Amino acid sequence: MKLVILGEGIAGWAAAAMLAGALPEPRYTVSLVPTGGPDDSLGPFGPAEAALPSIRELHVRLGLDEDGLIRQSNAGYALGAAFSGWSSAEPAFFLPFGDIGAPLGTVPFHQLAGRLRAAGDHVRFGNFSVATIAAQMGRFARPSDDPSSVLSTYSYGLHLPLGPYARALRDLALARGVRIVETPFVAAELGEQGALAGLRLASAESVTGEFFIDASGPSALLSEGALASGFESWRAWLPCDRAAASGSATPVPPAPYSHVEAGAAGWRRVVPYQGGVGELIVSCSAAADERGTAFEAGRRKRPWIRNCVAIGAAAATVEPLQSTSLDLLHRALARLLRLFPAAPDATSEAAEYNRSTNEELDRLRDRLILPYKLNGRRGEPFWDQLRYMAVPDPLAHKIALYQSRGRVPLLDGDMFEESEWAALFDSFGLRPRRYDARADALPIDRIRHHLASIRSIMLEAAAKLPSHRDYLARSRARESAA
Amino acid sequence: MAGEAIERILVVGGGSAGWMTAAALANRLAGLPIAIEVVESAEIGTVGVGEATLPHIRFFNSALGFDEAEFMRRTRATFKLGIEFRNWGRIGDSYIHPFGAFGTELGGIPFHQHWLRMRASGATVPLEHFSLPIQAARRNRFAHPADDPASLHSTYSYAYQFDAGLYGRFLRDHAEARGVKRTEGRIVDVALRPEDGFVSSLTLANGRRLEADLFIDCSGFRGVLIEQALKAGYEEWTHWLPCDRAIAMPCAGTGALTPYTRATARESGWMWRIPLQHRVGNGHVYSSAFIADDEAESALVAQLEGAPLAEPNRLRFTTGKRRRQWAKNCVAIGLSAGFLEPLESTSIHLIQLAIGHLIDLLPDRGWDPLDAEEFNRVMALEYERVRDFLILHYCATEREDTAFWNHCRTMELPDSLSYKMELFRERGYVVNYREGMFLEPSWIAVYLGQNVVPRGFDPLSEAVPAPRLQAEMSRMGEACRAAAERMPPHRDFLRSIGAAEEAAA
Numbered sequence: 001m002k003l004v005i006l007g008e009g010i011a012g013w014a015a016a017a018m019l020a021g022a023l024p025e026p027r028y029t030v031s032l033v034p035t036g037g038p039d040d041s042l043g044p045f046g047p048a049e050a051a052l053p054s055i056r057e058l059h060v061r062l063g064l065d066e067d068g069l070i071r072q073s074n075a076g077y078a079l080g081a082a083f084s085g086w087s088s089a090e091p092a093f094f095l096p097f098g099d100i101g102a103p104l105g106t107v108p109f110h111q112l113a114g115r116l117r118a119a120g121d122h123v124r125f126g127n128f129s130v131a132t133i134a135a136q137m138g139r140f141a142r143p144s145d146d147p148s149s150v151l152s153t154y155s156y157g158l159h160l161p162l163g164p165y166a167r168a169l170r171d172l173a174l175a176r177g178v179r180i181v182e183t184p185f186v187a188a189e190l191g192e193q194g195a196l197a198g199l200r201l202a203s204a205e206s207v208t209g210e211f212f213i214d215a216s217g218p219s220a221l222l223s224e225g226a227l228a229s230g231f232e233s234w235r236a237w238l239p240c241d242r243a244a245a246s247g248s249a250t251p252v253p254p255a256p257y258s259h260v261e262a263g264a265a266g267w268r269r270v271v272p273y274q275g276g277v278g279e280l281i282v283s284c285s286a287a288a289d290e291r292g293t294a295f296e297a298g299r300r301k302r303p304w305i306r307n308c309v310a311i312g313a314a315a316a317t318v319e320p321l322q323s324t325s326l327d328l329l330h331r332a333l334a335r336l337l338r339l340f341p342a343a344p345d346a347t348s349e350a351a352e353y354n355r356s357t358n359e360e361l362d363r364l365r366d367r368l369i370l371p372y373k374l375n376g377r378r379g380e381p382f383w384d385q386l387r388y389m390a391v392p393d394p395l396a397h398k399i400a401l402y403q404s405r406g407r408v409p410l411l412d413g414d415m416f417e418e419s420e421w422a423a424l425f426d427s428f429g430l431r432p433r434r435y436d437a438r439a440d441a442l443p444i445d446r447i448r449h450h451l452a453s454i455r456s457i458m459l460e461a462a463a464k465l466p467s468h469r470d471y472l473a474r475s476r477a478r479e480s481a482a
Numbered sequence: 483m484a485g486e487a488i489e490r491i492l493v494v495g496g497g498s499a500g501w502m503t504a505a506a507l508a509n510r511l512a513g514l515p516i517a518i519e520v521v522e523s524a525e526i527g528t529v530g531v532g533e534a535t536l537p538h539i540r541f542f543n544s545a546l547g548f549d550e551a552e553f554m555r556r557t558r559a560t561f562k563l564g565i566e567f568r569n570w571g572r573i574g575d576s577y578i579h580p581f582g583a584f585g586t587e588l589g590g591i592p593f594h595q596h597w598l599r600m601r602a603s604g605a606t607v608p609l610e611h612f613s614l615p616i617q618a619a620r621r622n623r624f625a626h627p628a629d630d631p632a633s634l635h636s637t638y639s640y641a642y643q644f645d646a647g648l649y650g651r652f653l654r655d656h657a658e659a660r661g662v663k664r665t666e667g668r669i670v671d672v673a674l675r676p677e678d679g680f681v682s683s684l685t686l687a688n689g690r691r692l693e694a695d696l697f698i699d700c701s702g703f704r705g706v707l708i709e710q711a712l713k714a715g716y717e718e719w720t721h722w723l724p725c726d727r728a729i730a731m732p733c734a735g736t737g738a739l740t741p742y743t744r745a746t747a748r749e750s751g752w753m754w755r756i757p758l759q760h761r762v763g764n765g766h767v768y769s770s771a772f773i774a775d776d777e778a779e780s781a782l783v784a785q786l787e788g789a790p791l792a793e794p795n796r797l798r799f800t801t802g803k804r805r806r807q808w809a810k811n812c813v814a815i816g817l818s819a820g821f822l823e824p825l826e827s828t829s830i831h832l833i834q835l836a837i838g839h840l841i842d843l844l845p846d847r848g849w850d851p852l853d854a855e856e857f858n859r860v861m862a863l864e865y866e867r868v869r870d871f872l873i874l875h876y877c878a879t880e881r882e883d884t885a886f887w888n889h890c891r892t893m894e895l896p897d898s899l900s901y902k903m904e905l906f907r908e909r910g911y912v913v914n915y916r917e918g919m920f921l922e923p924s925w926i927a928v929y930l931g932q933n934v935v936p937r938g939f940d941p942l943s944e945a946v947p948a949p950r951l952q953a954e955m956s957r958m959g960e961a962c963r964a965a966a967e968r969m970p971p972h973r974d975f976l977r978s979i980g981a982a983e984e985a986a987a
Contacts, residue, residue, distance in 0.1 A: 022590070022927040023944040061590075106510070141888045337590075339911065342941045347821030351901075397856075404852045407842065409859070414917045437487060 001028050001344070004199060004207055006185055006222055007114040007215030008034035009041025010162060011312030011329055013169035015213050017062050018333045020176035023340070033199050033207055036184030039166055040217035042325040043313035044293035046162050046245035048271040048278030050258035050323045052079055053155040058330040064172060066158075068167045073164035074274035076254040077140045077468060078157040078425065079131040081323065085262035089378025089429025096131030098154030100142075100423055107438045109479040110422040112447050113433025119444055125426050127208050128451065130154040130458050139465035148463045153376045157323070159258065161247070164387065181207055183215075188226035195306040195344065196222060210344040213336075218317050223300055223310040230301035237369045238384075240266045240319055243294030244392060251275075253469035260321065262375065264288060264388070265382050267321065274472060279341055282319050282381055287382035295319075297368075298411055299361045304353040307344040314363050321368055327415070344455040359413030366395035367424075373399075374428035384468050399430075406432035485848020486543060489516060492694035494669065494684070494707060496522025497705040498646050499816025499833045500553075500700035501653035502542070506837045508660040509546055511844075518661070520654075521692060523668040523686070526702075532560060533646050533756045533763050534743040534827040536919070537581050537639040542834050546656060556652045558759040559644035559739045560973060561624045563615040563828065570932050572880050577931025578616045579826070582638030583923050585612035589946045596951055598910050598939035603948075609930055614638050617966035624741045625969040634965050641827070643743060643756045643763075665692065669701075672711040680708055680810045692846035696888055698840075699814045703821065707805055708814040712979070715805035715945050722873045722896065723801040724889065725823055726750050726770075728793045729779050730765040734788030736761070743971045744784040745825055747879075749773065750886040753782060754824065759976070759983055761791050767823050771887040799823075803865040808854040820865050825875060828868050831919060835864055860917065865872055866987035867918035870899040878903075878932040903934065948964050 005012045005021060012032055020030045042049070059066060069075050080096035087093060101109030113123040126132045131154040134140060144151035174180065183201040189208075191197035198208035207359040214222035223229045235241070254272035261268050266283030283290040299316035303309060311332045318324060336358060339349040373391055377383035391399070394411055397422065401407050439447070466474070491507060493500050504520045511518075541726070543553060553559065564580035582737075585593030597609055610616040628635035637677065658664060667686035675682045675973060683693045699707040708714045720726060735757055744755040751768030766782040779794050780856035803820030815836045822828055839860055843853045877895055882886035905911045906929050912922045946954075969975075976982040 022942055022945060024942065027941075027944065089526045335941060338940075339909075340940065340942055342909065346908075348905050349911075352905055352911065352913065373840075401852050401856055404850050407845070407856070409856055410916060414916065434485075434846060434848075434850075435840075437514060437846070438510065440487070441511065 001211055002209040003028060003030045003211050003213065004209030005030065005215055006035065006199060007041050007213060007217065007312075007314070008170075009031060009039035009217065009312070010169060011314070012213070012215035013043035013166055013173050014058075014062070014329055015215055015311055015333055016170055016173035016178040017176060018337070019213075020173060020178045021062065022337050025177070030177075031179040031181060031207055031209070032173070033181045033186045033201070035216050035221065036202075039162065040293070041215050041312045041314070042219060043317050043319075043328065044243040044245065044295055045245040045279065045280055045282075045320045045325060047280075048129040048159055048273055049320065049325055050081060050159050050269075050271045051157045051326045052323050053280045054327045054330060055158055058326070061480075062169075062172060067475045067478045068164075069158070069160075069168060072474060073168055074161055074276070075165070076159040076273040076472065077256050078159050078258065079135040079140065079154065080254045082135070082257055082259045083261075083371075084259070085377070086371055086375055087428045088378070090427050092139070093427035094126050094129075094132045094135060095420075095423055096129040096135070096154065097156055097426070098129060098131045100125050100419060100472045101128040101451070102153070104442060104447060104453055105150045105438075107436055107442065108419070110419070110426065110443050111406055111439050112450070114432055114445060115439035115442075115444065116451070117431065118435065121448070123451070125423055128454050128458065130462055131156075133458055133462040134465055135255070137462055137465075138255060138468055139462060140256045140468040140471045141465045149455050153160065159271050160326075161276070161278065162271050165222065185221065188222055190226065196226060196308050205403060210307065211341070214308055214310040214314045215312050216314050218295055218313045220300065220310055220314040222308050223303070223305055223314055227305045227308055229303070229305045229310070231296075231298055231418045232301055233296055233298040234365050235298070236474040237298060237365070237391065238297035238298065238372070239284045239286065239386070240282045241295055242266075242283045242285050242290050242292035243295055243319075243405065244290065245278065247276055247278050253467075254472075256468040258323070262377060264380055265290060265457070269320065270356035280320070282321075284382060299358065302350075302354050303332075309353070309379075311336075315357070318361070318364065319368065321371065322364070324364060328361075328364070331415075333358065356413070360415060362392075363394065363411060363413040364415060366392055369395055371428070374430065376428070403430055403432060405434045406436065416472045485515070485846040485850075487514070487846050488695035488844075490694040491516060491518045491698065492684070492692055493518065493520040493698045493700055493702035494652070495816070495818075496650065496664070497700060497702060497704060497816065498518050498650050498830060499700075499818075501657060502648045502830070503698050503700060503815050503831050503837050504662045505546055505653040505657040505660075506841070508657050508662050510841050512660065516986045517655075517663070519663040519665060519692070519694070520657070521665045521667055521669070521686070525668055526664065531638060534565070534643045534754075534824065535641040536827055536831045538640045538831050538834060538919075539641055540630070550626070550657075551980040552641065553652065554644070555983050557626040557644035557648040558983055559981070560739060560757055560759060560976065562641040562643050562743060563619040563624065563638065563741045566619070566740075566742050566744045567747070567931060568744065569874070570875055570879060573883065574885045575931070575933075577927065578610060578613075578619055579924060579927040579931065580613050580615040580619065580638065581640055582613060582615040584609055584926060586637070588954060589943075591940055591943045591946070593923070594930070595910055595940040595943045596946065596955070598936055599943045600951065600955065602939060607955070607959060612955070612962060614962045614965055615640070615964045618969050619740070619742045621966055621969075622738050622972050623966060623969035624972045624975045625785055627797065629670065634961055640896045643758055645758055669706055672707060674711060678810070679712070681711060681812050690809075695811065696845065697812045698700055699812055699818045700816045702817045705804065705814060707812045708807070708809060708818050712778065712809045712812055714807070714809040714814070716765060716800070716802055717805055718802040719869055720801050722869070723823065723876070724769040724886070725767045725801070726777065727778065727801060727957060728765055728767045728797045728799065728823075729771050729775075729782050730763070730797065731786070731793075732761045732763050733786040733789040734791060736788040738971045743827065748781065749792070749884045751778070752825065752888070753785065762787060767825070769886060772884070772889075792928040800971070803862065806854070806858050807836070807861050811845075811849065813857070815840070819861070822865065822868055822872060825872055825914055828919070830867070832864065832929075835919075858982070863917050864919065866898070867915070867920070870896060870902070871920045871928070873899055874928055875902070875932070878929065878934045880933065906934060909938045909940060968984070
């Protein structure tokens with residue numbers, strides 16, 4: 001089977017490397033056709049991405065060495081994301097990669113916090129996470145494998161400058177025998193049955209294929225342009241529609257976290273990496289005259305249509321407020337491999353691919369809506385209006401049950417866990433009306449002691465970690481020694 | 483807190499559901515000023531179906547601090563590695579749904595895909611050769627699984643087959659020792675609060691009134707509170723699962739002490755065989771539309787392997803679930819919440835799930851309706867997903883020998899199931915969800931065991947070269963066989979850990 005990928009960005013190269021690594025030769029060949037423009041395969045959200053910890057599984061699957069990436073792409077490590085200007089309860093808060101607190105018996109940490117707060121204690125979630133504490137100190141090391149160590153309770157992601165990262169993926173794909181077509185794409189060619197038959201190039205030649213991957217970015221040249229998949233807009237809940245990306249060099253050592261700051265008409269994210277920072281401004285054109293590339297939040301109705309699967313921003317345009325661009329790409333590729341068709345006409349596989357993709361994207365949409373819905377920026381028209389919007393039912397149910405008793409109902413497709421939802425709710429000052437009755441079975445001083453002891457163990461452990469700068473230097477040295 | 487804490491919980495009914503609930507609540511709510519009381523009547527028998535369990539029961543028992551050997555001695559329990567299904571796909575077929583995986587994945591591709599590939603190229607090695615629990619079960623051998631994930635012995639799990647009456651008694655002792663109060667009496671009246679329809683009290687035949695904040699209805703099929711008083715409604719599934727009667731009858735064990743339960747398909751239903759230390763539980767589940775009660779009973783009696791130990795116990799049921807398993811201040815657990823035939827031993831597990839969700843959503847006297855709403859949402863999902871798995875056993879058949887099987891083979895299926903089956907038929911793909919107790923290996927066992935053979939397989943499996951695959955597969959098969967041979971006989975293992983009740987041994 002001849003596979004043709006459209007788009008020479010991160011999404012296209014990642015797909016090429018992954019497919020060429022997994023598909024048995026010589027039955028399958030993989031070619032990549034460029035679109036000729038800048039890389040918007042993950043949306044107009046450059047110039048660097050703060051990838052979630054799941055990126056490491058992607059790299060293992062791809063066979064991409066992390067130390068090598070740190071050296072060649074100037075990537076940095078990440079312990080989470082700092083948010084400021086969003087919440088009236090917490091002017092600044094941190095969403096860490098890893099555990100917050102620890103349960104006592106069967107009672108989750110946030111329920112223990114509920115009991116203490118009801119007794120008048122002040123509990124700040126951020127004080128009970130190794131990732132948060134280490135990020136504040138500018139320290140980093142990879143977590144411990146020993147489950148009895150407090151240093152095993154956190155995780156890490158990567159800050160990846162997108163240009164060098166795309167080059168690393170391209171090198172990998174080419175080494176695996178992916179054929180790169182030099183001339184850019186002009187138009188899709190349909191076969192008699194209405195499926196894709198080939199891609200016509202600027203040279204008037206064609207690249208024919210049996211199965212296609214559309215990695216052409218938000219314009220979805222194949223899925224939408226040729227096959228009219230349809231688009232489901234999320235604009236009613238996610239009104240930001242402009243993105244402006246820029247990068248700058250700096251000698252300042254990178255912080256091991258990204259920073260997302262809310263502004264009058266949207267938000268601004270800074271992703272530090274070695275030798276520079278990437279800045280992204282995402283805004284709503286109706287609320288401010290910001291420059292930038294236009295986009296519309298939403299997803300394709302059928303990401304797999306006919307003999308074509310859309311990935312990256314061709315499948316869904318998701319602002320990187322939760323740093324999910326690469327995670328979604330990884331999930332799409334893993335799902336495509338699980339359902340990889342034996343023949344180009346694969347309606348059962350397409351149905352399952354679309355069901356599970358759409359379910360996942362809709363739950364992620366809910367997660368993105370939450371910070372807008374709960375924002376504390378009173379007196380600013382853009383934000384005031386968002387606070388009163390009606391949200392989709394599954395999100396309304398999550399908010400209601402959390403407010404009632406601190407529980408978060410997780411549905412099929414939810415990619416964030418209960419503790420991650422609780423951390424976000426808590427940061428926005430949502431306080432459950434009730435806490436878990438089992439917390440009352442514990443003597444309150446035992447809960448207080450539990451929290452104090454977590455805090456001191458974490459502080460002590462974090463203080464012994466190397467600085468992020470030193471750890472980066474060590475990673476680079478490891479790679480060159482190898 | 484939004485409302486006052488609840489102070490009294492009354493569990494109505496003392497079968498497996500009632501005592502499991504009382505014991506778990508007493509344990510998990512220890513330290514809270516909540517009084518737990520069970521009201522049961524010796525006049526009302528318990529159903530006692532559900533003697534075979536799923537591996538999750540071990541977490542339930544260990545949370546209560548039970549010593550395995552003592553628990554097994556007291557309930558005359560045996561080990562269970564899976565369920566053997568006979569005559570389901572075709573008369574003469576036999577397969578085991580094991581508590582464990584088939585083979586190990588190769589090159590990131592699930593093992594069964596490699597097996598399908600080899601099969602497509604003419605190989606005839608049965609899938610069960612690659613399952614250690616099946617290999618052990620076929621030999622009537624058993625040993626505990628290992629913790630080390632690198633060990634072949636970590637690829638399976640196990641459950642128990644026990645006397646549900648004795649298990650109830652064991653749980654009762656445990657619960658009473660932790661302060662649960664037991665009251666004997668038959669309920670003659672349920673009083674509802676006029677202002678909101680909440681249950682306020684129950685009246686017993688002796689005139690005593692019992693009050694509580696939260697009522698747990700474990701009264702069985704009748705649903706004394708949830709249905710008779712609160713009219714929660716019932717969703718029937720008999721059009722997909724037509725069996726509506728069962729006859730249970732224990733007999734002396736004369737056959738092998740199998741570490742598995744057997745479910746044998748019959749002309750108009752199926753029969754169970756559950757071997758315990760001191761007897762064998764037998765039963766015939768059937769559809770009254772296709773066979774008369776007396777005929778069903780004769781068929782059951784005719785195939786008993788030993789002397790009957792009790793009169794046949796006839797039961798009627800309607801497969802389905804309560805529309806609201808939690809209504810007002812009443813939560814239904816067990817048969818009052820719904821009935822799914824014991825084909826996959828799910829009764830006790832559904833009780834366990836309900837208890838877990840109830841504790842997670844324990845209400846206070848503010849009675850926020852969200853607690854009930856969330857409980858009903860997750861429990862409905864669990865029941866529906868078990869339902870689909872059960873229907874698969876009936877519809878995936880080639881049997882044409884009776885009107886019953888003709889009906890099952892040709893009935894219209896729930897969309898959720900036909901969708902899953904089509905994906906498996908196409909390429910052996912198993913649809914996974916966040917909730918749902920049966921995972922990929924279970925679906926694979928039943929699909930392939932009942933001859934739902936995919937038209938294709940995962941094309942990526944061909945990335946593993948055929949000679950390497952053949953070598954790996956024969957190594958795995960041999961390892962499973964050898965490991966099973968090394969396990970002690972089931973009966974010896976029971977004795978060696980002190981789980982055998984001496985009088986029965």
